[in-house]
Amino acid sequence: MKFFMNFPVTDTSHTLAEYRTRFGYQALEKALSMTPTDVTKEVAASGLLGHGGAAFPAGRKWGVVKLDDGEPHYVCMNADEGEPGTFKDRWLMECVPHMSLEGLIIGSYALQGRHAFIYIRGEFDLAHRRMADAIEEAYDAGLLGENILGTGYSLDVVLYRGAGSYVCGEASAMLASLEGKKGWPRNRPPRLTVKGLYQKPTVVNNVETLANVPVILRLGAAEFKKTGTPKSPGTQMISISGHIAKPGVYEVEYGYSWEKFLYEDCGGMQNGKALKCIIPGGVSTKLLSASEIAGVTLDHNSAVAAGSQVGSGGMIAIAEGTCMVRLAAVIQRFYHHESCGQCTPCRQGMGWMERILNRIVAGGGRPEDIDQLYKIGEANDGTTICSLGDSAGYACSAILDHYRDEFEYYITNKRSMYDGNLTVDDPFADSPFADSPFVNALAGAAS
């Protein structure tokens, strides 16, 4: 069963007219004929779990907001997709922008919001244009604005474009950004559903989560739950990249065999190489070796039992022969670059970890470096406002747990066990500049 990738993508399949031929906005009509509380109950009954990475029950999040508190309520679509390896929300916004928009309107009705927001990452171009067009089409069709479909319900949607910040994908940082400030996360409590955007009750849902809402309303919770597993109902959009033969976006029913997905649907590894390990759901989830995914299915319980998470569905396949020391340095450069600088353990620790890894890569590793990396990761665990620092520690420790021998070899021999190799089939191997020296510290943001 597929809820999203079940139609041929063409130059016009994203438009309102064509979306209407695929049940478009029928769920909104149905929702507007129900009471807001009943809409929330239906979503809660479906067991829909958040698709942004944390898998929090979506209906429960909506249910926390008290409709009679006399406050404005806001629903924000988190379209700040930036978890490395993740590009499924981009597909949803480019190919079915109306689906998550319909979910946002239904969610806003359920929470009786008058304004809703879509926070889209600044680097998205086509996704942004498609979403902007979808919103204008919806206004023109009376699906947004005053008195939607003659029901008396009114809603305005702001499409808000970020300006380059990974941490703004964290919900409280996103709301700070929506208020026009730097994207610093903040401590809870109070929860965002109590004091969120402009200090008012706010629900933040991922693009894919909201795209599921019209499906649930249309089918009914009972029918929706027939897809997937009892504890992970529905489907998961998976974006797969790295050393895989057929990278791209896929939709799988929860409970699908992980090996079948990799070796059949995705065609196995590039050039028939063997799988070394896999990052399951964005770099912030712990990697699993090839043997650890044997018999594991793609759903939350199974992934957690295997020692990781479904996360954001951003899967990265890594082939045998890849230097995990250099890969760890690439990952850590990212976390250092994106640390917002608010909490000391992360602000300091991310740079320490990156510099240690770069020193090992440059041949100056010391025997105590491995323990030091573990220690800095542990010092971040639970000591910072958001989970960026924790995630860097998890990512690094998972690599060290699995491939400690590669680090020891690199430190002892001052060179990589795999010649520092990161690619299977390097398209730039024949470049006239292929042998020019590698500059490790490439960081060079414009500002």
Added chain:
Amino acid sequence: MTGLVQRLIPEFEVWKRRYPAGFDGSLSIPALRRIQEERGYIADEDITDLTAYLGVPRTQIDEVVAFYTQFTRVPLGKHHIQVCHNVSCSLRGAEGLVKHLCGRLGIKAGETTADGQFTLTTVECLASCGTAPMMMIGDAFFENLTPASVDALLTELKETS
């Protein structure tokens, strides 16, 4: 107030209609994006004027400009090339792509060519992992790059300059 911000205020006023009333500070990021689109960078006078228009503390605008990587206080090259060098792109040859661009343009990452045509920057994940290696020029994504496709693109950009 004279100049760019003054000229853009009618546009900003239109945007306001969809926001809840009383939260003009929210317009800072969209307004700065628009200003940079016009000028190519954020000038001192833009910060001063925007602060006055939005009625927010100057530090808020200063912080926003410094915090978000897409904002720049200095002019960049006519074509801003941003190469993703995060995990998935690295596994597909981003390092070779950066070396190739450095070689062809005669600059290092973070620099601008002497003729002001190209700025080369390395960036983190642009959510184009399945079509790596990739780069962004201006707002457009260029994916599944090879030495030949990069060379063709650079030639085309130089000719249109």
